[in-house]
Amino acid sequence: MSDFLTLQDLTLAYGGTVAVDRLNLSIRQGELIALLGPSGCGKTTTMRSIAGLLTPKSGTIRLDGRDITRLAPSRREVGLVFQSYALFPHLTVFENVAFGLRLRREKDLDAKVRAGLATVGLSDFADRAPAALSGGQQQRVALARSLVMNPKVLLLDEPLSNLDARLRLEMRLELQRVQRETGVTMVFVTHDQAEALALADRIVVMRDGAIEQVGAPEEIWTAPASAFVADFVGFETILPDPETGGALAWRPAAVSLGHGPHTGAVRGVSFAGAAREYVLDTPLGVVKAETPASEPPLPLGAEVAFDLPRETAARLPGTL
Numbered sequence: 001m002s003d004f005l006t007l008q009d010l011t012l013a014y015g016g017t018v019a020v021d022r023l024n025l026s027i028r029q030g031e032l033i034a035l036l037g038p039s040g041c042g043k044t045t046t047m048r049s050i051a052g053l054l055t056p057k058s059g060t061i062r063l064d065g066r067d068i069t070r071l072a073p074s075r076r077e078v079g080l081v082f083q084s085y086a087l088f089p090h091l092t093v094f095e096n097v098a099f100g101l102r103l104r105r106e107k108d109l110d111a112k113v114r115a116g117l118a119t120v121g122l123s124d125f126a127d128r129a130p131a132a133l134s135g136g137q138q139q140r141v142a143l144a145r146s147l148v149m150n151p152k153v154l155l156l157d158e159p160l161s162n163l164d165a166r167l168r169l170e171m172r173l174e175l176q177r178v179q180r181e182t183g184v185t186m187v188f189v190t191h192d193q194a195e196a197l198a199l200a201d202r203i204v205v206m207r208d209g210a211i212e213q214v215g216a217p218e219e220i221w222t223a224p225a226s227a228f229v230a231d232f233v234g235f236e237t238i239l240p241d242p243e244t245g246g247a248l249a250w251r252p253a254a255v256s257l258g259h260g261p262h263t264g265a266v267r268g269v270s271f272a273g274a275a276r277e278y279v280l281d282t283p284l285g286v287v288k289a290e291t292p293a294s295e296p297p298l299p300l301g302a303e304v305a306f307d308l309p310r311e312t313a314a315r316l317p318g319t320l
């Protein structure tokens with residue numbers, strides 16, 4: 001499949017402050033892409049430039065064969081769903097979804113709105129006011145409102161962050177379903193690695209205004225390209241590898257506790273349902289380990305043996 005949305009050497013700045021520096025990214029039609037990274041890494045800024053709310057300092061944005069770098073937002077065929085939903089409180093659900101279509105004087109408005117509401121499972125809520133909906137339902141209205149405009153790309157900025165944990169899981173599935181059904185290319189911003197891993201076809205990990213790694217969730221999870229990505233996806237012990245000059249990274253479950261050539265002192269212990277997580281102070285530095293919760297807990301201050309097996313580590317290229 002050829003590239004559908006391409007960001008080329010994109011540099012974005014607020015006044016003199018560069019927020020995104022020469023970013024290159026190609027997205028295929030129908031892909032579900034997550035922009036993942038800590039606060040301030042430039043995710044929202046990148047989205048705003050695709051939507052046309054921020055003009056790049058340099059570089060180009062192409063969508064479906066067209067250079068849209070300097071096109072007005074309304075002419076880009078790009079939809080944007082905000083974290084805050086931004087629904088009109090005085091309009092019904094139907095009228096909220098119809099809003100953009102009315103502005104465009106579209107034909108078959110009624111059928112299009114009904115189809116949009118059906119896609120997000122809100123057919124029975126057309127006459128309600130937004131205030132009479134749950135957070136998850138409001139999010140669906142915002143989604144329907146963007147979808148009915150038939151965008152080439154739908155951008156979602158932290159779409160699930162205002163929802164409680166259970167609803168968030170539900171909406172994850174919902175977003176995935178809507179994306180599969182409509183085939184719309186989606187780019188969503190999140191700082192939650194679990195959300196990105198669960199939802200995306202590919203994840204773009206960003207750091208300080210640049211891309212650190214692009215890959216499928218399995219790839220990011222098992223083969224992080226740097227210590228930054230490894231740390232972000234839960235490899236909590238990262239040490240230099242004297243054999244290769246690179247680094248090795250272990251998840252807590254990959255550290256063997258109770259035997260091995262190293263020792264450390266238990267500085268912290270926390271219960272996490274299926275497992276008990278330990279923070280160890282060791283001559284190698286801080287090591288995070290875990291044991292099944294069914295095993296008796298180790299007391300704070302206890303000296304324990306541990307092993308960092310090479311075969312359970314992820315190998316990271318480059319030096320630490």
Ligand SMILES: Nc1ncnc2c1ncn2[C@@H]1O[C@H](COP(=O)(O)OP(=O)(O)OP(=O)(O)O)[C@@H](O)[C@H]1O
Nearest residue numbers: 014017019037038039040041042043044045046191
């Ligand atoms: N309106 C603005 N004026 C000046 N600087 C800004 C503005 N908006 C963002 N920045 C800066 O640009 C950089 C990138 O911000 P951006 O909002 O894109 O990050 P983010 O990854 O989306 O973070 P978050 O997850 O907190 O939304 C940050 O250093 C931020 O301080």
